[in-house]
């Protein structure tokens with residue numbers, strides 16, 4: 522039996538490896554992308570003989586190592602801002618705004634649509650009134666994308682809202698936010714959304730950095746390593762009970778990580794309609810296709826994943842990740 526090759530051992534190594542996979546599939550395809558991660562000697566104009574080593578970055582949100590740096594920077598920026606508040610807001614609201622969508626909707630249509638709807642909503646009288654009523658202190662939000670083989674791009678906005686009012690209940694807030702969101706969607710000619718599933722609001726505990734997360738983390742790195750190891754196992758299953766047990770556990774772990782169920786739909790849709798993949802998971806699946814020519818993902822073909830990630834890269838390349846609104 523051949524020994525397993527080691528492609529990565531840390532999240533950073535995984536991100537670097539994924540960048541190569543994305544370049545190999547022409548999702549990252551400019552000179553800037555190709556040079557990302559290289560180091561180069563740069564000299565200053567005023568003293569050309571002094572050269573210093575600089576690592577080049579493409580700073581594209583679709584480039585795993587660059588995206589990881591961008592997300593980390595924002596997580597630090599927001600936690601620094603929160604820690605400087607001598608009198609932190611007494612209430613944290615976690616608001617999720619989504620779009621109604623199907624596989625017919627291209628990513629750009631939904632992404633541009635959600636961005637214009639958010640800015641339309643924030644410019645409305647109703648939103649300003651809501652901010653005043655809630656004694657708004659600051660908020661930040663972020664657009665997240667998941668992809669389902671059955672319903673296409675699930676583009677949604679996670680908002681973390683810090684305020685000082687504790688008298689307005691979630692039951693009263695939800696219809697207000699739903700009404701504002703619906704007006705903004707209709708202004709942007711997007712489909713209406715249901716108050717039950719497409720607007721969510723709940724109380725958070727403190728601030729930390731809700732809603733900001735890395736596409737690739739330690740758990741995903743380990744899970745991908747397991748998936749790769751599985752491929753190098755001999756096909757014949759050893760007959761000891763322990764081996765069977767550990768294999769089924771491993772299988773469960775990798776399935777669990779790779780086909781996350783959308784909790785919003787639990788109990789309302791058939792489970793096969795609620796499978797969603799994060800961008801990080803799709804990148805991991807593309808890596809599996811790259812490494813193993815006979816690899817099959819039950820939900821997406823290799824071409825399907827490349828098409829999805831290309832649409833996301835082309836749409837998102839010049840957009841920011843998040844910012845604090847005071």
Ligand SMILES: [Zn+2]
Pocket residue numbers: 554557558578579580581584585586587588
């Ligand atoms: Zn990069």
